[in-house]
Amino acid sequence: MTAAQKFQLGWKEIIDPVIFLTGGIGAGIEQARNRYPEFGQGTEGYAKRFGALYANRVSGVLIGHVVTQSVFHQDPRYFYKGTGSFRSRFQYAAKRKIDRLRSCQRH
Numbered sequence: 562m563t564a565a566q567k568f569q570l571g572w573k574e575i576i577d578p579v580i581f582l583t584g585g586i587g588a589g590i591e592q593a594r595n596r597y598p599e600f601g602q603g604t605e606g607y608a609k610r611f612g613a614l615y616a617n618r619v620s621g622v623l624i625g626h627v628v629t630q631s632v633f634h635q636d637p638r639y640f641y642k643g644t645g646s647f648r649s650r651f652q653y654a655a656k657r658k659i660d661r662l663r664s665c666q667r668h
Contacts (some may be wrong), residue, residue: 564631571627573643575619579651584614 562570588611591597600609602661629635642653 564627567627567631570643571622574622574626577643577650578647579654580615580618580638584618587614591639 588607591610591614592602592607593631595602597610597613600606600613642650645651645653
């Protein structure tokens with residue numbers, strides 16, 4: 562894959578609805594636990610937490626996937642399932658995460 566194709570794949574991951582959903586859930590959990598109290602409470606505090614989580618994810622994708630894989634000539638295609646129903650993509654992502662956690666525990 563070319564660097565431009567890797568960026569396009571990264572962009573698809575950044576705008577994937579699952580990323581927004583998990584960011585929203587994470588922001589809700591952080592707000593309920595009052596994590597980062599300097600963000601405050603209410604809608605404004607939730608929005609700040611969501612923005613921070615989403616920005617962290619975007620930078621992780623751009624730096625951790627797009628740039629790194631371009632520099633080291635890695636093929637990222639097997640990490641992302643860009644088509645299919647929400648359910649099939651969610652199941653695929655959950656299975657990949659579980660498999661990754663299991664492989665980390667073995668090492």
